[in-house]
Amino acid sequence: MSFKAIFALVTLAVATYAAPSRLVSCGADRVVSNAACCKWFDVLDDLQANLFDGGECGEETHESLRLTFHDAIGFSPQLFREGKFGGGGADGSIMAFAQIETNFHANIGVDEIVETQRPFALKHEVSFGDFIQFAGAVGVSNCAGGPRLEFLAGRSNISQPSPDLLVPEPSDATDTIFARMGDAGFTPNEIVDLLISHTVAAQDHVDPTIPGTPFDSTPSKFDAQLCVGTLFPGNGSNVGEELSPLGGEFRLQSDAEIARDPRTACEWQSFITDHASMVSKFEKVMSKLAVLGHNPADLIDCSEVIPVPAAVKIAAVTLPAGKSRADVQAACAATPFPRLSAAPGPATTVAPVPPS
Ligand code: HEM
Numbered sequence: 490m491s492f493k494a495i496f497a498l499v500t501l502a503v504a505t506y507a508a509p510s511r512l513v514s515c516g517a518d519r520v521v522s523n524a525a526c527c528k529w530f531d532v533l534d535d536l537q538a539n540l541f542d543g544g545e546c547g548e549e550t551h552e553s554l555r556l557t558f559h560d561a562i563g564f565s566p567q568l569f570r571e572g573k574f575g576g577g578g579a580d581g582s583i584m585a586f587a588q589i590e591t592n593f594h595a596n597i598g599v600d601e602i603v604e605t606q607r608p609f610a611l612k613h614e615v616s617f618g619d620f621i622q623f624a625g626a627v628g629v630s631n632c633a634g635g636p637r638l639e640f641l642a643g644r645s646n647i648s649q650p651s652p653d654l655l656v657p658e659p660s661d662a663t664d665t666i667f668a669r670m671g672d673a674g675f676t677p678n679e680i681v682d683l684l685i686s687h688t689v690a691a692q693d694h695v696d697p698t699i700p701g702t703p704f705d706s707t708p709s710k711f712d713a714q715l716c717v718g719t720l721f722p723g724n725g726s727n728v729g730e731e732l733s734p735l736g737g738e739f740r741l742q743s744d745a746e747i748a749r750d751p752r753t754a755c756e757w758q759s760f761i762t763d764h765a766s767m768v769s770k771f772e773k774v775m776s777k778l779a780v781l782g783h784n785p786a787d788l789i790d791c792s793e794v795i796p797v798p799a800a801v802k803i804a805a806v807t808l809p810a811g812k813s814r815a816d817v818q819a820a821c822a823a824t825p826f827p828r829l830s831a832a833p834g835p836a837t838t839v840a841p842v843p844p845s
């Protein structure tokens with residue numbers, strides 16, 4: 490036997506030994522590494538057809554993504570240290586105790602998606618905690634060029650209501666938001682990474698007169714966020730709102746301040762010209778959010794069930810039409826603001842997100 494042949498045998502043996510996980514067929518051409526994941530394909534098919542309108546990155550996707558946060562962030566090691574119950578994190582308590590938690594001020598509007606999702610969770614007999622994170626991951630997989638989030642299954646269905654005041658408000662001081670998010674385990678830069686979610690977000694309740702108004706951190710337009718605000722898109726100034734640079738776009742006070750804070754401005758600015766980094770950092774930080782209150786080693790990795798988002802060709806990044814470098818409030822001391830030209834044509838107004 491030649492030396493080459495022995496080497497080949499050894500590599501084969503090592504490969505077999507190192508890969509004990511066999512693939513399990515879930516029917517059709519769907520395979521997973523753990524049979525417990527198969528049932529999530531049924532949930533996937535049902536959600537895509539009947540919750541996400543055939544696989545759209547629309548209003549239900551946005552609301553489902555927001556819900557992953559509002560369930561998970563109900564988790565405070567600080568409260569536990571004070572001898573109080575600090576919440577169970579991503580435990581489904583926002584659905585199990587909706588009558589309590591959806592009445593918290595910061596949860597305004599989430600009752601709708603909680604009630605829309607609940608029958609799906611009950612029908613498929615999965616825990617509320619698993620379901621909320623799964624729906625968020627499936628939802629954003631419908632956003633072209635977006636992230637493919639990890640999904641771990643196996644959260645208990647037993648929970649207690651989260652204490653109030655753990656979900657940040659857009660009118661909270663940045664220090665307050667950093668402290669609250671820090672308590673839950675997130676660094677300031679990781680808060681920016683989480684706020685990438687607001688690239689597919691619109692508001693309904695900060696200014697109820699203009700429902701569906703997208704945030705000015707819309708896809709590839711973290712730069713719009715950094716433009717000087719000039720107008721209110723709706724009925725004047727509301728609590729938690731700042732002047733926006735474009736008609737039809739909404740600027741949250743918390744987003745505006747975090748984008749300009751010396752502790753976080755460089756992370757924010759870095760995403761303007763780096764879509765790939767934006768996507769990978771969001772995937773990473775969402776893995777952390779989704780298991781707050783859990784030991785991930787106790788959960789089963791069913792990420793294979795999450796669809797791969799469609800790729801997009803990333804267009805050249807521009808400033809919004811009608812804006813120039815003079816309109817930009819660059820706040821990162823370490824790195825110059827990237828050279829961007831303005832999109833051609835006159836200043837535009839952004840259309841609202843249609844309700845579905
Ligand atoms: C500093 C932390 C945060 C604050 C203060 C905040 C605040 C808000 C507010 C006020 C709205 C508008 C709600 C409405 O009027 O209907 C909103 C929407 C949204 N938020 Fe956040 N948010 C924060 C972090 C997050 C995180 C971490 C996520 C997800 C990972 C998230 C995802 C969303 C999404 C997807 C929407 C849009 C919902 C829709 O279009 O229906 N937010 N957020």
Ligand SMILES: *[C@@H]1O[C@H](CO)[C@@H](O)[C@H](O)[C@H]1NC(C)=O
Pocket residue numbers: 585611614615616617646
């Ligand atoms: C989860 O708990 C809720 C009550 O909060 C219950 O209605 C539901 O049937 C439970 N689901 C499972 C899978 O045990």
Ligand SMILES: *[C@@H]1O[C@H](CO)[C@@H](O)[C@H](O)[C@H]1NC(C)=O
Pocket residue numbers: 698724725
């Ligand atoms: C708009 O705001 C004004 C006060 O600034 C208030 O009196 C009015 O009722 C608001 N309109 C609507 C439709 O909410």
